[in-house]
Amino acid sequence: MPAFAKRMLQVRRSFIREILKVTADPSIISFAGGLPKPDLFPTGPMAEAAASVLAESGPAALQYSVTEGEPALRQWIARRYREKKGLDIDWQHILITNGSQQSLDLLGKVFLDPGDVVAVEMPGYIGAIQAFSVFEPTFAGVPLLPHGPDIEALTAALSRKKAKVFYAVPNFQNPSGLTYDLAARQAVAKALDAADAILVEDDPYGELRFSGESLPMVSSFMQGNAYMLGTFSKIAAPGLRLGWVVADEAALPKLVTAKQASDLHCSTLVQRILARYLATNDLDAHIAIIRGVYKAQRDIMLERIRAEFPPEVACTEPEGGMFLWITLPEGCSAFALFDLCIREKVAFVPGEPFFVDGSGQRTMRLNFSNADPEHIVEGIARMAKAIKVLLAKPTCVAA
Amino acid sequence: MPAFAKRMLQVRRSFIREILKVTADPSIISFAGGLPKPDLFPTGPMAEAAASVLAESGPAALQYSVTEGEPALRQWIARRYREKKGLDIDWQHILITNGSQQSLDLLGKVFLDPGDVVAVEMPGYIGAIQAFSVFEPTFAGVPLLPHGPDIEALTAALSRKKAKVFYAVPNFQNPSGLTYDLAARQAVAKALDAADAILVEDDPYGELRFSGESLPMVSSFMQGNAYMLGTFSKIAAPGLRLGWVVADEAALPKLVTAKQASDLHCSTLVQRILARYLATNDLDAHIAIIRGVYKAQRDIMLERIRAEFPPEVACTEPEGGMFLWITLPEGCSAFALFDLCIREKVAFVPGEPFFVDGSGQRTMRLNFSNADPEHIVEGIARMAKAIKVLLAKPTCVAA
Numbered sequence: 001m002p003a004f005a006k007r008m009l010q011v012r013r014s015f016i017r018e019i020l021k022v023t024a025d026p027s028i029i030s031f032a033g034g035l036p037k038p039d040l041f042p043t044g045p046m047a048e049a050a051a052s053v054l055a056e057s058g059p060a061a062l063q064y065s066v067t068e069g070e071p072a073l074r075q076w077i078a079r080r081y082r083e084k085k086g087l088d089i090d091w092q093h094i095l096i097t098n099g100s101q102q103s104l105d106l107l108g109k110v111f112l113d114p115g116d117v118v119a120v121e122m123p124g125y126i127g128a129i130q131a132f133s134v135f136e137p138t139f140a141g142v143p144l145l146p147h148g149p150d151i152e153a154l155t156a157a158l159s160r161k162k163a164k165v166f167y168a169v170p171n172f173q174n175p176s177g178l179t180y181d182l183a184a185r186q187a188v189a190k191a192l193d194a195a196d197a198i199l200v201e202d203d204p205y206g207e208l209r210f211s212g213e214s215l216p217m218v219s220s221f222m223q224g225n226a227y228m229l230g231t232f233s234k235i236a237a238p239g240l241r242l243g244w245v246v247a248d249e250a251a252l253p254k255l256v257t258a259k260q261a262s263d264l265h266c267s268t269l270v271q272r273i274l275a276r277y278l279a280t281n282d283l284d285a286h287i288a289i290i291r292g293v294y295k296a297q298r299d300i301m302l303e304r305i306r307a308e309f310p311p312e313v314a315c316t317e318p319e320g321g322m323f324l325w326i327t328l329p330e331g332c333s334a335f336a337l338f339d340l341c342i343r344e345k346v347a348f349v350p351g352e353p354f355f356v357d358g359s360g361q362r363t364m365r366l367n368f369s370n371a372d373p374e375h376i377v378e379g380i381a382r383m384a385k386a387i388k389v390l391l392a393k394p395t396c397v398a399a
Numbered sequence: 400m401p402a403f404a405k406r407m408l409q410v411r412r413s414f415i416r417e418i419l420k421v422t423a424d425p426s427i428i429s430f431a432g433g434l435p436k437p438d439l440f441p442t443g444p445m446a447e448a449a450a451s452v453l454a455e456s457g458p459a460a461l462q463y464s465v466t467e468g469e470p471a472l473r474q475w476i477a478r479r480y481r482e483k484k485g486l487d488i489d490w491q492h493i494l495i496t497n498g499s500q501q502s503l504d505l506l507g508k509v510f511l512d513p514g515d516v517v518a519v520e521m522p523g524y525i526g527a528i529q530a531f532s533v534f535e536p537t538f539a540g541v542p543l544l545p546h547g548p549d550i551e552a553l554t555a556a557l558s559r560k561k562a563k564v565f566y567a568v569p570n571f572q573n574p575s576g577l578t579y580d581l582a583a584r585q586a587v588a589k590a591l592d593a594a595d596a597i598l599v600e601d602d603p604y605g606e607l608r609f610s611g612e613s614l615p616m617v618s619s620f621m622q623g624n625a626y627m628l629g630t631f632s633k634i635a636a637p638g639l640r641l642g643w644v645v646a647d648e649a650a651l652p653k654l655v656t657a658k659q660a661s662d663l664h665c666s667t668l669v670q671r672i673l674a675r676y677l678a679t680n681d682l683d684a685h686i687a688i689i690r691g692v693y694k695a696q697r698d699i700m701l702e703r704i705r706a707e708f709p710p711e712v713a714c715t716e717p718e719g720g721m722f723l724w725i726t727l728p729e730g731c732s733a734f735a736l737f738d739l740c741i742r743e744k745v746a747f748v749p750g751e752p753f754f755v756d757g758s759g760q761r762t763m764r765l766n767f768s769n770a771d772p773e774h775i776v777e778g779i780a781r782m783a784k785a786i787k788v789l790l791a792k793p794t795c796v797a798a
Binding site: 001002004005006007008011012035036038039041043044046047050051054055058059060061062063064065097098099101102105109110111112113116127130131133134135164165196197198224225233237238239240241242250251254257258260261262263264265266267268269270273 | 405500501596663
């Protein structure tokens with residue numbers, strides 16, 4: 001049999017997807033996934049939108065269309081940047097993609113040669129690391145501190161390692177739930193501009209803010225080389241598989257060519273259904289409902305963690321998003337805890353795979369968006385029991 | 400600004416898409432596109448399928464799903480291979496993609512290192528050349544003769560140039576409309592097996608046969624290393640963006656990983672709508688309607704070409720598909736004819752871009768699937784006028 005391409009040696013299957021298989025057992029309470037809550041999807045309005053689109057312009061909705069994406073959808077996105085962020089973006093600079101994952105694939109295709117250095121947050125989003133890995137870069141980890149990335153480490157990655165790209169999730173990051181503060185945003189932009197490096201700013205969770213003020217995009221502080229990624233997965237529905245990337249005049253044609261070579265264009269039908277849904281529904285009212293439910297679930301999870309976990313176990317308190325990040329005491333293994341938790345019928349994602357330098361052994365991610373309050377209460381109680389067993393062991397690493 | 404990746408130097412934007420821009424003028428009769436006829440799309444049944452899916456399982460249809468694709472859709476495809484081709488394919492060896500274009504992208508990702516040699520038909524499908532170009536291969540052209548590829552040239556590409564992959568469209572090929580006969584299919588399989596090379600067998604048009612007998616897949620004669628690509632674009636609707644690739648046990652996990660890195664999975668919603676449509680409608684009856692309409696349009700186009708074009712202009716007579724292939728007399732330029740035709744308000748695609756060796760100057764592709772009979776009659780008359788002007792010139796190349 002002919003050999004596989006060398007690039008495939010670097011690309012691992014998603015570790016999280018493998019964990020999700022373990023948690024398919026319905027008796028397990030799982031905080032491992034990263035799914036939005038499906039009861040909140042706008043099923044009825046989407047059905048109405050689908051019916052209208054197919055009744056009014058069915059043949060066009062089922063035909064091939066342009067690579068860049070449906071103009072109505074791109075115009076909606078540009079308007080929203082203006083209204084929510086005060087950013088003036090030409091809608092023609094927006095390329096519709098099959099979700100942020102494809103935006104990352106296209107940016108990798110267009111910008112990354114083998115050996116190029118990509119700086120990523122530690123912990124960082126595994127899907128991005130997987131998407132970029134296909135193009136055989138080297139990764140430089142930049143530790144994520146409570147208020148943003150370690151600027152010294154970022155500067156070192158840019159200067160000493162000549163990092164070409166920094167991939168950042170500044171709002172309610174996956175996996176940590178952390179958010180960059182204003183000073184961090186300005187400092188990141190300054191460091192990237194000084195190095196003529198590229199920012200890939202991914203913002204899947206920005207609209208899911210429960211409290212505090214929305215902060216400007218890091219991209220808005222940059223002189224250029226900034227690519228803003230967005231998705232409808234967390235504010236409408238992930239099963240549509242629709243997102244976008246905003247690019248400048250020089251890069252946009254390259255991204256369009258890469259998209260054309262990848263799959264011609266996104267589904268005309270699903271783009272038109274979404275555009276119709278957005279034109280005939282109040283998305284802000286819908287997002288307010290999501291925010292309310294997720295906030296309530298975060299509150300319960302945090303409250304139960306504080307009540308039941310030993311005080312030496314630390315937990316972030318994110319102002320939005322879908323995840324909490326937990327750090328066990330020095331020397332403890334989250335993988336060992338995972339094994340104990342599976343025996344107790346509760347699951348989470350150990351943090352180590354989110355660290356490109358192989359650290360993070362005592363960290364873990366908990367999802368609160370796709371869990372009912374009663375399961376949160378029971379699941380945290382089960383975890384607390386397992387944590388106490390772990391901490392009672394002499395080394396707290398034995399499984 | 401940071402440099403683009405080297406791979407982007409090789410990838411050209413689709414020449415056909417550029418031509419389609421010229422033909423946007425509604426006074427131009429265009430045979431340039433490659434579109435199915437939109438009046439034939441099953442708009443009503445798709446609307447019913449969408450309504451049922453969203454009413455019965457809306458939240459699941461809007462949620463993330465597995466990378467491999469919806470089981471119901473994969474099982475339908477496996478059943479159809481059994482019924483139509485007598486092939487026994489495990490549905491779990493089928494990966495759902497965003498159309499054949501993405502199948503090509505994923506195969507390129509998984510198999511092609513820079514400098515690997517890909518053998519392609521001459522003329523060959525431009526979309527495949529574009530998809531593979533991203534992975535920086537070298538192309539070896541294999542001339543397409545009336546009954547199949549030039550086996551000597553294929554053997555030479557495999558032995559002397561060490562071609563790793565042969566990309567083939569054995570039924571009603573795009574752009575030529577040609578079909579491999581049985582002996583050619585067996586000879587291609589034998590040559591590839593002997594060289595331990597990979598066959599990528601793309602079959603978008605196989606179901607659009609107007610006359611004659613359906614022939615076995617080339618893949619069915621191979622010992623292994625065969626990848627069969629299919630699409631719903633020509634038998635249901637291209638705006639769904641759904642196709643598939645059949646792979647063996649060794650390659651499937653690699654393709655799934657590549658798909659996951661590319662865009663996680665295809666739209667859950669559109670996969671479920673299509674699966675429901677297929678479960679509740681008679682696709683064969685629908686395809687019979689498409690065949691009837693396309694055959695009538697092919698017949699009119701061929702009849703008018705024979706009546707009006709000078710006898711020294713040759714034309715293929717395909718038994719199916721969507722395209723005719725025309726060859727002008729020695730020394731003539733199809734690009735020169737294109738300019739003359741645009742003045743007469745009629746368009747086609749010059750053949751040269753379909754040849755990886757830069758030949759094919761006197762060839763051209765005409766589409767008959769997306770043209771009404773009256774436009775075919777008028778368009779061929781306009782082309783005949785332009786051809787006579789071209790042939791009257793001393794060199795028949797001046798524009």
